[in-house]
Structures are given as C-alpha cells and as structure tokens.
Amino acid sequence: MAGRLSFTVGFLIVASVGLLPGACAATTYTVGDDLGWTVPPNSSYYDEWASQRTFQIGDSFVFNWTTGTHTATEVSTREEYDNCTKMGIILLDAGVQVTFNANGTHYFLCSEGTHCEQGQKMIIKIGDGIAPSFAAPSLSAAAAALSALFFSTLAIFFLN
Template identity: 90%
Template sequence: MAGRLSFTVGFLIVASVGLLHGACAATTYMVGDDLGWTVPPNSSYYEEWTSQRTFQIGDTFVFNWTAGTHSATEVSTREEYDNCTKMGMILMFAGVQITFDANGTHYFLCSEGTHCEQGQKMVIKIGDGIAPSFAAPSLAAAAALSALLLSTLAIFFLN
C-alpha cells in the first residue's frame, strides 16, 4: 500500500476549538464505542452508530484502534465515500482526535485494504450537516489558538 502513497507529508494542526464554544455542551465520542475504529462485524455498524447520535459544533471524535493497520481518511464527497475512494486527508495515528468547529457533513473511511468496502466508513453530520458558505473570519484565530493547545499530526495525502 505504501507504494501508492506519495509522501507529501505535512504537519498540520488539527484544530480543536472546543474552548471557543465553552457555552456548548461539547461531547467527546469514542468512534464505535468499545469496538473502536476497525472492520466492523457488519457493514452497517458505523451507520447505525452515527444514526443513534446527534452531533454538534465542538464535538470531538476519537478514532481508536488497537490492532492492525487502519486510518481515518476524510474524503471530500458523498460519491467518494460511496465508492470507497481512498484519496483524501489520511490520519494514521491511532487515537487521533478530530473536533469540528462548524456545521457540515464529513465522510470518513479506512484507506487500508478493503476495510472501507467491509463497512469501515462513517458519515459525521455536524448540526444540520450544511457547511457555512464562507469561512468565518475567526477561523484563523481559532487555528492559532489550537496550535498552542494540541499536538501535531502528520497528514498524508494520497495521489
């Protein structure tokens, strides 16, 4: 699989702006609960997991895996998600945490082997699932703040 990676490796701060939303009851979710982020026992497992929950701005998602190689890969479109397109922002560290600071719909899958095809994929809908049409001016400040707070993650991009 590594041969398909182009090592455009950047270090990016994954923003967590929970502090900016102090008034909200932000929740930290362990993706898949006890199962974690892995090839699920049935292909609709993560769909059911998300359908039982309502997510909001400031919520954090922890992608945990303890055995085997996985990734939390965010793809851009529903089509890519449906097709298990393994191209996008790949977070390869078990325990990676992602916090969303705006409404929107995010598509995650595992880019390893056929894990996605076996159901290791998940749609996270924040709020109404509709992203704001323009970036809020505060985002840069939020990112700067987060840089002070959070660890650095390597982000791999697939070609």
C-alpha cells in the same frame, strides 16, 4: 437599588452567554465505542452508531484501534465515500482526535485494503450537516444576543 440593578445585569449576562454559539458543552466521542475503529461485524455498524447520536459544533471524535493496520481517511464527497476512494486527508495514528468547529458533513473511511468495502466507513453530520457560507452566521447570532442583552439592560435601568 444599585444592588438590584447589579444583580439584574449579572443575571442577564450569565443568561445571554447560553445564547452564544459554542456555549454548550462539547462532547468527545470514541468512534464505534468499545469496538473502536476497525472492520465492523456488519457493513451498517458505523451508520447505526452515528445515527444514534446528534453531533454539534465543538464535538470531538477519537479514532481508536488496537489491532491491525487502519487509517481514518477523510474524503471530500459522498461519491468518494460511496466508492471507497482511498485518497484524502489520512490520519495514521490510533487515538487521533478530530474536532469540528462548523456545521457540515464529513466522510471518513479506512483506506487499508478492503476495509472500506467491508463497512469501515462513517458519515459524521455536525449540526444540520450543511457547511456555513463565507458570511459567518455565528457572528450575527452573537451580535443579536449581545444587542438583546444591551437593550434589556437599558430597559431595566430606566424602569427602576
């Protein structure tokens, strides 16, 4: 009976880990795939690239370019993105990897010359694209998963 209980508890622990936030494997994306981060062949290239993927918490994005001078500049708002505002957090080196650890919408553009106006800009939506409030929802999800594990273990223990 002790062996069966140990197996059951072990199974519940392993199964519940999948319920915890961030338990899924993160993906590393090379922005633009083979094209990389450069002036695209058409102004909708990066919108199309991003729309074909679902980005999750923990995913990373690598901004690569091999020719020309580029930046990966993160601007704060959709208006700044739409207007190609060139002031924001600037990543100057090719190959820089950015990882997002919360849901939200992020706006990137190239702040060199007219690259942004030519379509070198992209919106990255992590999860549902809505930034979390200050009350951490991931903690409540983790607490619910651990609570379920605890009560399931108690039920199995007393039913055996």
